[in-house]
Amino acid sequence: MASDKEKDKKSPRGDQPQDESRRRFLQYTGTAVGGLVVGGVVGGLIGANNKTGKKAAAPSPSPSGSPPATSSDRDYNQAMMFFNQDQFQTAEAAAERLFPADDLGPGAKELGVAFFIDHQMASAYGSNARDYMLPPFYAAEAYQGYQLTFKRKELMALGLDALDEYSRDKYQNKFTKLTADQQDAVLSAFEKNDVTLKEVPAATFFSMFRGLVLEGVYSDPLYGGNKNMGGWKMRNYPGNQMSYYDQIEKEGLVKLTPMSLSDHLTS
Template sequence: MANDKPNQPQDESRRRFLKYSGTAIGGVVLGGVIGGLVGANLKDKDKEETPAAPQTATDNKDYNQALMFFNQDQFLTAEAAAERLFPKDDLGPGAKELGVAFFIDHQMASAFGTNSRDYMQPPYYKAEATQGYQLVFKRRELIALGLDALNGYSNTKYKKPFVEIAPEEQDAVLTAFESNDIELKDVPASNFFAMFLNLTLEGVYADPLYGGNKNMAGWKMRNFPGNQMSYTEYIEKEEFVKLEPMSLHDHLELG
């Protein structure tokens, strides 16, 4: 019994070492990293839990808003053009605030933008209006070509890039593309305009997972419920039931 007291601090130290080093088992062991963690815990034996780190500004960043395909000029042009097609007003935010240009950029970087599911081999024939997309260009090529052409046309007509001209001048440029008043390389300008318009509306109303419809504001403007898990408790009600919209991300949090 006389030998117990001198060994007690050593035994306690060993138990603490085993306790804290056990948290590293099964993880990635990187040389002195684990040793540093264990040593810090041994030195501070009075602290069993580490307080949460204070929240910083980076915690509120939307990491979905990152460019995947466009260069900076193309992105800014897409942002300005989309805002003219879906402008901010007293009913709600416009395309810029909703992040529509990020949605379009992400779509162009995806399989949709590369037409990976479409037959794109020759021979090529002039398509009927009812046949849908029948162009040689991949969608991402057409959108990039059109955005560059918007700037080229604006520089020629107004001596400024598209993002720097007045809103009414931007409307005139977009109208010229819609009406085929200008020529693009081997493709009608109206094809670009029609696709860009569709992408803009999709970016306003798609699930925020895809980069647009930020904070589900596009849905909220139309009282659209988004991706609800169930409607069983509302489906037989005669009156209109306004629900807070839910995104696909919300289901992860509920799960």
């Protein structure tokens, strides 16, 4: 059996018993781990609340009669970063013709695809930051993909301005003011390479734009498109689930409510 002297043994600091020191260690490390898991800002609040004894403020209720905002609503960025107003409106109208709203779900405009494209052009992707862009330049084979001197954001701006210019020449109005059939005809002319752009095949612009439209429809809402995960819901795609542990042994097709990356950041 331990002697009374051993029971009263002090910690190496000599100012508190070992059991108390151990409890304080677990308390502080628990707070620190919580901060790492939840994130720096939230973790800092947890630590502060533990020290002061104050409780974290409850989230403010949503306005009467309106559903609480989801994380995709809160984090959806509706701010232009690259386009001017005319380019944004042209991109929005062209994207809607490529992915129109119908009985199955929303179109590109409602899903915010133009914002997705705008944000991509303002990013390192739009500047071809990871591509080799120095001369000499040679005519590339079709299978070699993008091999132009223009950066993607330059090609995007050039192409959207050309959509308007071509529309004015052919229909005496800018692209956004054309009928749906006229807009389709303009886009078809670009797809078939019937339009001359400055040192750029019109079909190259159309192909890039079409690809970005589809990416914007099905991207995570954190990147500006797929607002309210409408693109995923049309496909019954579950999004970014952290785990399928609870569903893996269930019989039949399991339909999950889709989750965005931002849901995990705020949960």
